[in-house]
Amino acid sequence: MESNYTEWCCSLLVSTPVAHAISGMFVFTAIIIACFQVFQHLRFYTVPEQQLWIVRILFIIPVYGFCSWIGILFPQYSVYFDAIRSCYEAFVIYNFIRLCIAYLGGESSILASLSGTPIPRSVITGTCCFPRMTFSIRYLRFCIQSTLQFCFVKPVVALVTIILEAVHYYNEGNWDPKYGYIYCTFAYNISVTFALYGLVLFYTATKPLLSNYKPVLKFFCIKSIIFLSFWQGLLLAILYWVGVIQSAENAAAYQNFLITIEMFLAALLLFFAFPYSYYQSLCKDPQGRGIPMTSISSHFRDTLNPHDVVNDAIHNFSRVYQQYAIQEDLSESDEDKKFGRSPTSPTTGTGVGVSLYAFKKSPLGKKGGSDGGQEKTVLLVESDEDEIY
DSSP, X not given: OHHHHHHHHHHHHHHSHHHHHHHHHHHHHHHHHHHHHHHHHHHTOSOHHHHHHHHHHHTHHHHHHHHHHHHHHSGGGHHHHHHHHHHHHHHHHHHHHHHHHHHTTOHHHHHHHHTTOBOOOOTTTTGGGOTTOBOOHHHHHHHHHHHHHHHHHHHHHHHHHHHHHHTTOOXXXXXXXXXXXXXXXXXXXXHHXXXXXXXXXXXXXXXXXXXXXOHHHHHHHHHHHHHHHHHHHHHHHHHHHTTSSXXXXXXXXXXXXXXXXXXXXHHHHHHHHSOSHHHHHHSSSTTXXXXXXXXXXXXXXXXXXXXXXXXXXXXXXXXXXXXHHHHTTSOHHHHHHHHOOOSSOTTTSXXXXXXXXXXXXXXXXXXXXXXXXXXXXXXXXXXXXXXXO
């Protein structure tokens, strides 16, 4: 009886107009903070190869917050808004690792600095089991592929969720094997864990190089938003399954209500984690008075173009990249004879010759202008020297 009364009180808490107003106040305050920060980055768009990813990451606040608030107003459609929210979550993880790579000057620059460097051994990351592991092309690609797979797995899981919900076979919060919730949750959990593990491995290897960019605060913001919402939702689903929460709609309403409040805190954290002041200092017009709105809108349109995700996926999972991954393992003598390098590679400072030479145009072209986002990579393989576009 007491449990039912508590449940009724909690249900009333998130279903009243007052609750809607409170959650809306938190959400729209968070959105205003995030949009102001996005506008400033687009206004002082001086380093597009970094700010492209930053703007996309910052949009997690409007997407998460607004979808959660709409889910409170229309609880019967909450599962659909949750699908949209979680798809963008996958996109953010990918953009974060690309931002870290951009900070370090691109993949070839990272390889030149770290190739052959031993990976720190740790029980948490599992690298303690591989004492001879060193940073290599394979290691870098594994980190990128780990985040990329989530960008494609999550939309598929979301689509399956929507289909199952439409035919009444999803039943959110129900762990019965005859419903799809348990399988979608398992697939999502495996995929997101794999993606975050790739991020951790990347940070473990590049920590010394990233120290000037406050990576801990940035990583904490991204990881806390994603992990907190996931485990929070999972806990509420378990409480519904064991009968503490009486309905799946109530569990979803609690989750959405908590996220609306958390997004306000996340917006404040992201404001300090990704400041625009550095990019403003690089602008010829630090006051921004002479920057036309057409330029800002052009920058904004470029950040909405997801072509780089598709291109990156094609490149990272293609045979060409497999070729240069294998090429790294060629003996030093073969590399030296082929390319005329000394035993210690001038590009890496180690005895490992890296067979990848790449340069990337800015995803948005010079000074943020759109040039189709073309990326040019030159791969030198064993048989010949080809340019791969």
